[in-house]
Amino acid sequence: MSSDQPHLHKLTLKHIYDGFKQLIPISLFVVVFGVAFGLAAAQTGLSDTSAVLMSTLVFAGASQFAALDLWGQQVPVVPLMITVFAINARHLLMGATLYPWLRELPVAKRYGVMLVVSDANWAMAMQAFSRGKPGLGILFGGGIALWVAWILGSWLGLHFGSAIDNPVTFGLDMVMGCFLLAMVVGGKKNLRMFIIWTVAACSSLLAYWYLPANSHVVVGALAGGVLGAVWMEKQQ
């Protein structure tokens, strides 16, 4: 990994700008998700400032939608914290997978880059690393693009959301799913990986059906990871 390819962790302004540009197409779709969130927030009764502030500071779509479900005259704190943590726990795993490259950075930069980690920029950064290209610019620059898009979308949704008539009919709810699948399919494929993914998928489904809500991502990912650690590839 990083020790044989010392340049992969490089993070210059040029890398960040390139990463920003690379994530612009998917950011346009994130604007649409943001619109959906802004609309839902307005319907739940959040003020404009609160909804935009939430998107700016939290920047994690699924958990923000879940928070709206808990919203009322009062919000129960512990269920809110558990829900947000469970939905966002995949960030813990993403941070761990990025560590071999992040450890080459000074501590402030290392944690600064992680401020904007989310599904799309993480997946593209990991793909870049697996192809022997630098990925931290994609992670950080792309993350900024996604963050700006999410805030902008939320704001648009608050003001103009009611103009969009049922985005599900147009398949827009599938953007992120299709994107993540494209990343899986575009990754390294062999029989070992395929079996690991199958175990991850089955564990995720079992957790989805039989374990507490929102635990499936962590359960599936850890099952795949543990199998990978036990059944290692032959070292060259």
Next chain:
Amino acid sequence: MSIETAGCGTLVIILIMAAVTLATRWGGVFVMSFVPINYRVQQFITAMSGSVLVAVLAPLAIKGDNGARLALLSTAIVMLILKKPLPAIAAGIFAAALARQF
């Protein structure tokens, strides 16, 4: 314990959510700084990175409507043939939109 959503309450709730989310963004990196990166850990990380995505997608494919399933199938096929993500995603969205017209 509950927090009122009137006045500053909303701000407190948002700050709690932000703190919990930030803990998830930083926690994995923090914990890994105590783990020596050997070959087994590398294999764990590589296997886990694909598995995160698969674990997100599996329930989506099972619980979703036919539009969702067709979308994922189209994306996979186009990605295998063209190896470019954007046409693959476009094909997926188009398939979902088409399936939901009927």
